[in-house]
Amino acid sequence: MNLSGKTAIITGGSRGIGRAIALKLAEKGANIVVNYTSSPDKATEVVEQIKEMGREALAIKADVSKEEDVSSLVKEVSKQFSTIDILINNAGITKDTLLIRMKDDDWDRVLDVNLKGTYLCTKLVAKKMMKQRSGKIVNITSVVGIIGNAGQANYAASKAGVIGLTKSSAKELAARGVNVNAVAPGFIHSDMTDKLSDEVVENYAKNIPLGKMGDPEDVANAVAFLCSEEASYLTGQVLNVDGGMVM
Numbered sequence: 711m712n713l714s715g716k717t718a719i720i721t722g723g724s725r726g727i728g729r730a731i732a733l734k735l736a737e738k739g740a741n742i743v744v745n746y747t748s749s750p751d752k753a754t755e756v757v758e759q760i761k762e763m764g765r766e767a768l769a770i771k772a773d774v775s776k777e778e779d780v781s782s783l784v785k786e787v788s789k790q791f792s793t794i795d796i797l798i799n800n801a802g803i804t805k806d807t808l809l810i811r812m813k814d815d816d817w818d819r820v821l822d823v824n825l826k827g828t829y830l831c832t833k834l835v836a837k838k839m840m841k842q843r844s845g846k847i848v849n850i851t852s853v854v855g856i857i858g859n860a861g862q863a864n865y866a867a868s869k870a871g872v873i874g875l876t877k878s879s880a881k882e883l884a885a886r887g888v889n890v891n892a893v894a895p896g897f898i899h900s901d902m903t904d905k906l907s908d909e910v911v912e913n914y915a916k917n918i919p920l921g922k923m924g925d926p927e928d929v930a931n932a933v934a935f936l937c938s939e940e941a942s943y944l945t946g947q948v949l950n951v952d953g954g955m956v957m
């Protein structure tokens with residue numbers, strides 16, 4: 711897998727899975743744009759690590775749910791790099807509670823960041839990729855978007871939406887040489903899951919055939935494959951990275 715000379719934007723690249731993807735794509739040769747919204751220090755740390763590998767990297771603050779932020783993100787990247795070859799729609803949040811207790815604001819915010827954010831970034835970057843007649847877009851969904859989860863109606867709906875968006879945009883962009891796929895992580899170590907108690911983690915692990923939680927690098931490896939030439943005949947697919955949880 712060789713991504714030398716490619717430019718990749720990773721939304722939410724400052725922490726967790728996004729950080730691991732940023733480092734993995736840089737390891738494979740890509741120059742990296744680390745998008746973040748509230749952790750400038752963590753984003754800078756990732757940028758420094760990537761520069762030490764000899765790649766170009768910059769951190770750009772943008773809330774993916776806001777069109778004006780996404781538009782300035784894409785303009786800034788276009789000023790710094792001649793092409794945008796890879797977009798990883800990874801930024802995501804949870805606001806978990808049972809459906810009957812859910813506040814409308816928590817429904818809206820999760821849908822805005824996870825689904826509208828993926829839509830806005832895809833729309834603005836796809837325009838550039840279509841002109842280039844090449845590009846790879848990988849959307850980070852979740853197995854919860856496939857099987858649902860009590861307490862995560864907003865999150866599951868947003869991630870199911872991301873799957874529909876992936877398949878529709880794959881069909882629209884295929885003729886222009888742009889591949890759009892999704893990766894559905896299962897239960898992965900990150901800030902999002904580290905707040906869970908050991909008991910909850912043990913219970914989840916019982917339902918994972920490979921018997922343990924995944925690491926961000928497990929997701930990053932699958933993403934790197936989907937960004938590579940080796941995956942050029944794949945589009946509109948959802949690749950579960952979940953230790954066999956959903957099969």
Ligand SMILES: NC(=O)c1ccc[n+]([C@@H]2O[C@H](COP(=O)([O-])OP(=O)(O)OC[C@H]3O[C@@H](n4cnc5c(N)ncnc54)[C@H](OP(=O)(O)O)[C@@H]3O)[C@@H](O)[C@H]2O)c1
Pocket residue numbers: 721722723724725726727728745746747748749750752772773774775799800801802803823850851852853894895896897898899900901902903
């Ligand atoms: N962890 C899991 O088990 C798991 C399972 C399935 C799917 N996923 C998905 O994988 C993705 C990454 O999750 P994670 O576990 O790595 O989460 P995380 O550790 O909480 O990191 C979330 C990242 O998203 C960024 N972000 C949040 N809101 C944003 C916004 N409005 N605009 C731009 N960036 C924003 C954060 O930036 P700041 O640092 O600036 O706040 C951070 O970089 C998410 O889409 C999540 O739904 C995770």
